[in-house]
Amino acid sequence: MISLADLQRRIAQGDLSADGAIAQSREAIATHENKIGAFVCHDPQIGAAKAGPLRGIAVGIKDIMDTADFPTEMGSVIYKGFRSRGDAAVVMALKAAGASIIGKTTTTAFASSDPTATLNPRNTAHTPGGSSAGSAAAVGAGMIPLALGTQTGGSVIRPASFCGCAAIKPSYRLLPTVGVKCYSWTLDTVGLFAAGVRDLAHGLAAMTGRNELLPQATVPTPRIGVVTQDFAGAPEAAGAEALRIAAKAAERAGASVRTLAMPEIIAVAWRAHPDVQEFEAHQALAWEYRENYDAMAPNLRGRLDESKGIKPAVYDEAMRITAAARAALTKIFEEVDVLLALSAPGGAPKGLGSTGDPRYNRLWTLMGTPCVNVPAYVADDGLPVGVQIIARYGDDAKALAAARFVEEALARG
């Protein structure tokens, strides 16, 4: 993979030109893209900006985000050839920081669950996950140092886990969703994919102008609570192994690590997530669903068919549960700095029939808390499995610092 932080350092030291850094991505795309299929379109001529902390950084943008310079097709024939007038707010944030938008990455239709043709760069017989399939695969394949995705259920953290790269789903609305196709306004969260945790921190700090997110010289030793999410079912063997290894490595590195039982309201919130998601999706995708029914991707259409007529009272109750669960979770963060949980049940499923299961992700999307994926284990089939480090809402700097602690602990073995 291409490290964003390494590129920044080499450019700053004069060892690499910004244009040279972009050229490295252009060449990597020329090498890998035919096999992986991570991009909907890309610009083989793009150069570097003159200034900014992200000059020389080639970025892939999930194809549900508006871009003035590329079509935005939402992974759906309904938006074939659609051109937005302007750039999404996060695309402008990247440009203002000097990044080069090198192309649009594949997405399941409207960021739901209908698989794309993108292959997993670690084992091409497997899915890269979704919905941010192309962004995870492009970073995981070493084509680009940074990509943007979105998560409504588990669409950032899960594909990062499957493709073996780092990713952050920041606190809700730390990054704006203006110009990003909506599925559920309470859940949709823009996230970043990069080679490692430091790379994420540099990328997010540059996009937000929040220097407190930058990696600090010393990494504090966190108090970690392990959450097994039993309400979401048991993991596969590879998943259980990833969580065990990460917890052990953190403990060996000096962290206090203990398994935390979650209060019942947390499990109730996990069950309520689909009610929030589908009630809002019926409004957010009303034009697509009602006026383009036959052109809708089948999984998404089926999900909307099943939840059709969901009542406002069901949604209101789900939102009440959400508020109560968020309050309960805030209390838990008085006892520990961060939580450690699985990013996915196991390695990426075989074939392209499914993008995998978001059951270990959706709670944290509903809670709005920052989550960082760190690759923790690689199974015999070459498929990685990640763990996620979760901090209190608004504490993205702490999530990144603790994720770096776990990443370094795992590297020491």
Added chain:
Amino acid sequence: MISLADLQRRIAQGDLSADGAIAQSREAIATHENKIGAFVCHDPQIGAAKAGPLRGIAVGIKDIMDTADFPTEMGSVIYKGFRSRGDAAVVMALKAAGASIIGKTTTTAFASSDPTATLNPRNTAHTPGGSSAGSAAAVGAGMIPLALGTQTGGSVIRPASFCGCAAIKPSYRLLPTVGVKCYSWTLDTVGLFAAGVRDLAHGLAAMTGRNELLPQATVPTPRIGVVTQDFAGAPEAAGAEALRIAAKAAERAGASVRTLAMPEIIAVAWRAHPDVQEFEAHQALAWEYRENYDAMAPNLRGRLDESKGIKPAVYDEAMRITAAARAALTKIFEEVDVLLALSAPGGAPKGLGSTGDPRYNRLWTLMGTPCVNVPAYVADDGLPVGVQIIARYGDDAKALAAARFVEEALARG
């Protein structure tokens, strides 16, 4: 003005066809539009839908909301001729309820403060207010029974006050903003304009499928707290008179009415509103501001120039204040059912140089509470002044019921 509830009743009783109701709006537009200029474009051929609670209801849509059948030009040359692919979620909600989208109404550029050419239907020498200028003027002039607007500072309640119609800014996100151009995601709220409070209730209930919003047979007598908003400065004479008359009428009708002092955090939140608004606007309008600077409307551009470089820490503190103020306000609603406050400092300003002052509105937008404008007083120059009834977040039914109580009390004189 055309009453939505009256049209519904006559259509249901067979006294009027749904097409006949639409024809009434088409004719009213033909009569008044040349003088008022409330529409950017409209469809003189549109007919009625076959079914739905809003069949026969012609609706005007503020031109920052996506419509598949009309251009969406945001009140700015930057979006000249722009066609969205689909309809905004609220437009689809109207269509699903059987309404006919008759046209797009004028808006200040990106719903900020640069005046449109629309005239006030009560006195054409005056502004109709903004930013939802065309929607307020079209309903106030009796051209259409229902129109949609948005409020970020005071863009629904203030123009309704100036144009003498009823309006509701519902609880934050009761109506989705998907497909509505964003200025500030924490503040932007879709609202409705109609002839009276019953009309608003029928419109909002049909759009949301929430029958609890429909007018009840008996109107409960509310406990009312009058809020003078001294932190926002003193009103003009006409404004003070409107608030005095409304409070007196409610008291005479049997309501308990008392003036409430607001805790200091409420005034602090009022002052923090611009920090939330402009910090988010710099991201939401980044493409427009940075890549189309010369084409930006001057007031909006000036506002963004002034707030350029606003720091994340300032925004974070404003959001912290907002959360504290919302909690304090929730406590106040343990003592009273609703608050009564001015909708604007006085009547609509003369000329088209300014859309008026949102200083009595912005606090309630930041609080996310439902607000209903009720016309309360007409000055000698023919210009109306309204009052707003404000309920607890999520209590839109109570806001509408209390507004109806005040409206009926004022009608009895």
